[in-house]
Amino acid sequence: MKRLLLDLNVFLDVILDRPPDADVAAALWAAIERGQGHGMVPAHGVTTIFYLLEKARDASFAREGVERLIGVFAVAPVDDNVVRRALALAWPNFEDAVCAAAAEATDCDALVTRDPDGYPNAPLPVIDPAAALSWLTQE
Template structure:
């Protein structure tokens, strides 16, 4: 079970090159059910906001509907926020992502920003690393 970070989803939804190909392949593995994909609850709201701002609300709604059918959602509540605080990272949002992955039972995080997950309770991989190793 892998938690896919916000930036990987946005690589695909916004066709961000040169990151698009590897990120799309990881998401395709979730779509094909080769792996269980998870998004943190706060990632969903961030994705909706960014897509609505760069495209339009209708496209954002369709993307969120698509994601909700294909991905599990990792809860972000008090337990995850307390756990994130205990990590004492500079970037609280990344700490919340790691805590959500941990409490949801994910064994990997796929992100383009692995340096932000140094010391994570769940190992982090770039999309390229994930595809090469798994």
């Protein structure tokens, strides 16, 4: 079974129903929920998602969104080793580096994002949600 760490933008597309990306992101979420893959969210992303959902709507909406999220996706730890690895990647966007390092540390097969250019020389494959969905549904 493929292990995928999803970038925050993919989760937000689903929870906030952001067109035009929500449909494919929701289909990917559903495939993972059906057990066609193992999905992960980086630990630091959970607090960021809560904050953004609360800002977009309210605390109740944010809580429901995070509960829905962790009901389907495992939380990838962000510990000292992950942070040090992210620093060693020396990317301009540190948050992207943390996602890549967390995916690498949890033996993910790929990192899923709408912004593959944000992951230069990533230590694992970086694919968009449509490619991830295709990958999971072909197995």
